[in-house]
Amino acid sequence: MSRYYRSFLEESGVAYTSRTTAFATATGITDTTILGALNTFDLGLISNSLDTKMKAVYPFVGGTAATHKYNFMDSRDLDVAFRLTLFGGWTHTSKGIVGSGTNNYANTNLNALTHTSASDNSFSIYKQNNSTINECYIRAGYPVQSSNGTTEIISYNSSTYILSSGTAEKSIVDVSKGFYMVNRNSNNLSLFKNTTKTSFTDAFTTQYNGNYIIGNGTDVNNYATNNTLSFIHIGSKLTDGEQTIFYNLIQDMQTTLARNI
């Protein structure tokens, strides 16, 4: 840690978690509102034993590509830390990362087969806008030409779909802004909109040997999002109770950052 950041963090008088401190150092963020929001979020993860279930958390704070690329759970500037590699037209604002709707995507460098379990996984997005185009927010297994069998959250034909590892799509009719989360526990598949759960039975199969990708669907770039994404996570399965706690922690963070839906 540089002398400047050690001094800054000490003088701020706040006991930040080691993760918040590491994230501040990596990103160069000194805004105490942002760091406080992240720290409260992290303390909530820790006290509810959710931190061990998170593989990657992208809080999209700081308003630049240089700050948005970092994984909060491991903020080393390395692919093995699941740092985002950004492609195409993205803009970066205080509300998050904004797609151009043309050629944008982000590679998480987190391999679905290697780093997640087909029978035990979860991922989520927090989007600022209603969906007005066909767009994919997060997808496991890239590049894969054929979508069928890939797990993803996608807006298509005015519905929000999980295209999961089973043979049929699972969907809800809701393209509004807010928080969406997929949770898989064996053959039980759930889609949460905020904390409202829709359950499906869906036999799981092997994960695709490809990375999670954010903001686009396939390698022909025909599902580029034009939404503003304020939060994304990839991790292990959560119980329904944990999902509610997790949502509340995320919502509290967005509220502190004045970008809550």
Added chain:
Amino acid sequence: MIAIITQQQKDILVGKTYDGICYFNPILDLNDNFVISEIEYYYCLGLWYLDELQTDLQFITTLSLSEYLPKIVENPFV
């Protein structure tokens, strides 16, 4: 909006970043033209005004923007 580029220009852009972090991502449009987004275009234009645009990327300043014509979206559920 997008800017249409040639195959040769596409090859120049692949593997390069436009802001030091985000990589160019030329894609094919409905008519199989390679295109880049207006975000990539405007970022480079801004660098050019500052005399900070790399020589091999200067061609971007000569491009013009047009409406994006995406490829037909395939049904992901077939």
